[in-house]
Amino acid sequence: MSCNSNSDYTNNLKIFENRRIIITKQNRLLMNSELRKAKILNPLDTLEDWMKEVSDSNTQPNPNCMSIATVDSTGSPNSRMVLCKELDAENGFLTFYTNYSSIKSEEVKNNSKCSALFHWDKFGYQVRLKGFVDKCADSKNDEYFSTRDIGSQIAAWASDQSKEIESLEKMEDSYQKIMNKFQIKSLDEAKEIKLPRPDFWGGYDLWIEEIELWKNRKNRFHDRLKFKRKISIENGKIDVEKRWDSVRIQP
Ligand SMILES: Cc1cc2nc3c(=O)[nH]c(=O)nc-3n(C[C@H](O)[C@H](O)[C@H](O)COP(=O)(O)O)c2cc1C
Numbered sequence: 001m002s003c004n005s006n007s008d009y010t011n012n013l014k015i016f017e018n019r020r021i022i023i024t025k026q027n028r029l030l031m032n033s034e035l036r037k038a039k040i041l042n043p044l045d046t047l048e049d050w051m052k053e054v055s056d057s058n059t060q061p062n063p064n065c066m067s068i069a070t071v072d073s074t075g076s077p078n079s080r081m082v083l084c085k086e087l088d089a090e091n092g093f094l095t096f097y098t099n100y101s102s103i104k105s106e107e108v109k110n111n112s113k114c115s116a117l118f119h120w121d122k123f124g125y126q127v128r129l130k131g132f133v134d135k136c137a138d139s140k141n142d143e144y145f146s147t148r149d150i151g152s153q154i155a156a157w158a159s160d161q162s163k164e165i166e167s168l169e170k171m172e173d174s175y176q177k178i179m180n181k182f183q184i185k186s187l188d189e190a191k192e193i194k195l196p197r198p199d200f201w202g203g204y205d206l207w208i209e210e211i212e213l214w215k216n217r218k219n220r221f222h223d224r225l226k227f228k229r230k231i232s233i234e235n236g237k238i239d240v241e242k243r244w245d246s247v248r249i250q251p
Helices: 043-057 103-110 138-145 150-158 168-181
Strands: 002-004 014-016 021-023 065-071 077-083 086-088 093-099 113-120 125-135 201-215 223-228 231-234 237-240 245-249
Touching (some): 043 113, 043 201, 065 103, 077 093, 093 103, 093 138, 150 168
Parallel strands (some): 021 086
Antiparallel strands (some): 002 237, 014 021, 086 093, 113 125, 125 201, 223 245, 231 237
16 A cells, blocks of 8 residues: 655544544454454554543543654664553554654754653553654644644744743743733634644654554463564655564563
C-alpha cells in the first residue's frame, strides 16, 4: 500500500465521541483472555479497541495519553507525555500535536525515530510502538487547531514551549498580550472565536514499524506479542508493507 507523506486523510476520519480522538475504523476485536496471535492481523486494531474500551469506561481523564521518546544529538533518550489525537489503524500511523520549537521537535529534526508507550493500569494493558515521525500537512494542522477551545488556542500562541521564563507572572503577561493582539476581552465572550494557527504549532504523524501488545496475567506471567513490518520512504512517499510478522515473547 502506498501512502503520500503529509497527505490529508481527514475525509475518511471519524470523530471519536467527544474526546476529539480520531479513529478511522470501528473494528471491535473481542479478546477476553489471551492475546491470540493468529487472530490479530493488524495489532493497531487492538490498540484502537483498547483505547476505546478505556475511553468508554470513563475511568481516565485522558485515555489517549502516551509517552513519546525521542533522542538528542548525543544519543541521549528523552520522553514526555502527549495526547494521541488520531489513530489510523489502516494506514499505520498515529498523530500528536505540539510546538514545532519544542525539545521533541528539535530532536526529531536530527533523528526522526520515535517510540511511544501507552499504559492503562486498571485494564492491565501496555502498548509499545516504534517508528518515525513525519510533520503533518498545514491543512491537517489548521483543521485540528480550529477544534481547540479558544483558551488553548491562545496558550499555543503564548507559549515558547520548554524555553526558560522568569516567572508565572511573565507567562500570564504573554497570555494577556496574545488576548490583546486578537482583541479578546474575556475568554467567556470569545468562546466562538477561532484564531489562526501559529506556524510554529502543529502535529506529527508517527508511522509505526514495530508494536508490542502486553496484557497483564497472574503471577506476573504476562502475555506478550510483538509485531513488525517494513516502511520505506522513496521520493517523499511512504510505502507501508501491509502484512505484520508476529512472534510471541516471554514475560
Ligand atoms: C497528560 C499529559 C498530556 C500532554 N499532552 C501534550 C500534548 O499533546 N502536546 C504537547 O506538546 N505537550 C503535552 N504535554 C506536555 C508534555 O509532556 C511536555 O511537557 C511538553 O510537550 C514539552 O516537551 P518537550 O520540550 O520535551 O518537547 C502533556 C503532558 C501531560 C502530563
